[in-house]
Amino acid sequence: MTGKAVAFISNKGGTGKTTACVNVAACLAQSGNKVLVIDLDPIASATAYLGIKPEDFGDLSIQSAASGEKKIGEVIFEIEGMDMHVVPSCRGVTFEKIKKNFLTSGIKKIENLDYDFIMMDTPPGFDYVSREVIKACDTPIAALNESVFSMENLPLLKDIASKGGKRIDCAILSTVNRRSRVSREVVNALSSEFERAFIVPFDKQVPRSQALGVPLAYLKGRSRALRCYRSVAKFLAEGE
Numbered sequence: 262m263t264g265k266a267v268a269f270i271s272n273k274g275g276t277g278k279t280t281a282c283v284n285v286a287a288c289l290a291q292s293g294n295k296v297l298v299i300d301l302d303p304i305a306s307a308t309a310y311l312g313i314k315p316e317d318f319g320d321l322s323i324q325s326a327a328s329g330e331k332k333i334g335e336v337i338f339e340i341e342g343m344d345m346h347v348v349p350s351c352r353g354v355t356f357e358k359i360k361k362n363f364l365t366s367g368i369k370k371i372e373n374l375d376y377d378f379i380m381m382d383t384p385p386g387f388d389y390v391s392r393e394v395i396k397a398c399d400t401p402i403a404a405l406n407e408s409v410f411s412m413e414n415l416p417l418l419k420d421i422a423s424k425g426g427k428r429i430d431c432a433i434l435s436t437v438n439r440r441s442r443v444s445r446e447v448v449n450a451l452s453s454e455f456e457r458a459f460i461v462p463f464d465k466q467v468p469r470s471q472a473l474g475v476p477l478a479y480l481k482g483r484s485r486a487l488r489c490y491r492s493v494a495k496f497l498a499e500g501e
């Protein structure tokens with residue numbers, strides 16, 4: 262069973278969390294769902310990928326909602342031309358002051374705004390913010406890449422999730438080159454580790470869409486990765 266608050270998590274950096282979060286969110290929005298993206302990474306890549314300049318929001322960002330200076334409802338913005346909303350992150354601003362349970366209580370407060378999906382992008386590692394994300398989400402999705410380090414970190418990832426009361430049933434493995442042996446081994450290992458595993462192939466359209474600040478679903482042209490993000494969206498929306 263999946264729920265509406267979805268988080269892409271990993272203890273390792275560069276495993277495709279932001280790319281998956283933004284693209285799955287865009288697929289969900291394009292198929293008629295009301296979607297909010299919450300960018301919880303001070304690097305603000307999800308914000309930038311949605312075509313927004315992270316510097317523009319100043320104190321109207323997730324950091325000020327986390328500190329309690331702003332209510333979460335005050336830092337939600339519409340994304341022009343994409344049928345989505347975002348709580349942006351302000352680039353480089355650390356989460357210095359954090360109100361306990363800011364995310365769980367924030368999500369409860371926005372429940373009356375009727376989002377079908379709240380998609381959370383997280384920083385790598387397991388600091389307070391990431392642990393808060395695990396508590397606040399209904400569906401944690403492990404974001405992995407084909408590096409063996411990604412797999413070696415998996416037990417730790419599962420352990421941290423279980424300490425936050427969550428089981429990770431679903432994984433997304435990005436930038437796969439099926440011709441490499443390591444890659445094939447990781448793909449095989451995944452099927453025994455998760456109930457559902459999605460494999461995203463390497464796709465040149467991904468860096469292109471990131472440079473343009475437009476998710477794949479809103480770009481013209483074919484994309485192999487987009488097909489996979491659409492399957493994840495379908496799984497979240499329809500359970501299949």
Ligand SMILES: Nc1ncnc2c1ncn2[C@@H]1O[C@H](COP(=O)(O)OP(=O)(O)OP(=O)(O)O)[C@@H](O)[C@H]1O
Nearest residue numbers: 274275276277278279280385436462463464467486
């Ligand atoms: N399917 C793909 N094809 C090609 N490149 C990809 C694909 N998915 C992700 N990438 C690239 O891999 C890199 C890491 O992706 P991303 O930024 O989404 O990872 P992340 O887990 O969010 O990183 P961080 O931990 O730093 O936040 C990026 O340069 C991105 O363009």
Ligand SMILES: [Mg+2]
Nearest residue numbers: 278279302306
């Ligand atoms: Mg990221």
